[in-house]
Amino acid sequence: MSLFKPVSGLAILGALLLGGCGGNDFSDLQVFMEETRARPAGKIEPLPRFKPYEAFTYSASSLRSPFQPPVRIDLTQRQKGSQDIKPDENRVRQFLEGFNIEGFEMVGVLSNNQGMQALIRGAGSVHRVKVGDYLGRNHGRVTSIEEGRVDVVEIVPDGEGGWLERPRTLSLPERG
Secondary structure (H helix, E strand, C coil): CCCHHHHHHHHHHHHHHHHHHHHCCCHHHHHHHHHHHHCCCCCCCCCCCCCCCCCCCCCCCCCCCCCCCCCCCCHHHCCCCECCCCCCCCCCCCHHHHCCHHHCEEEEEEEECCEEEEEEEECCEEEEECCCCEECCCCEEEEEEECCEEEEEEEEECCCCCEEEEEEEEECCCCC
C-alpha cells in the first residue's frame, strides 16, 4: 500500500500545477477582437460574367494539308471521270482509311507462303498491309507489293459527278 501513496501525491501535485495555469489574462485578445469588429465591413465584388463555351467543329479535315504542296492540274490534259468507276460505299472501312495517305511511309516487306506483305508506318505505329487492303481517305486499295514499293489506286471525285482512278506509290526511302 505504500506504493500507491507516492503516485497519488504526484497526481495531486500535477493537478495543482495545472490549476495555476487557468488564471491567464485574455485582455489583449479581447482588445484585438473589439478593434476588428469596430472596422467597417468590406465590400465583396460580384463574380465576373463568363461567356458560355461554344463548341468548335473542325470541318477542314477533308481538305489538303497546308503543309503539303498543292497538286498541279493541267487543264488541257484533264481526264473526265467515269460513271462506271465509283467507290464501294457498302463495304466495311478499314482502320488505315481514317488517315491521309501522305502520312504513310513504307518501312519494309515480309514474305511467306501467302504472299508478300508490306510494313507501313503511320497512324502512330507500323501496320501490315497485303494486296486488296485499303488505306488513305480516298478509297485507296493496295494493288501490288514488290521489294521496294507498294502500288495503291485511289478513287477520287473528278468534280463533275464522276470518279477517277489515281495511282499512287509508297516506296522504301533511300538509305545513304
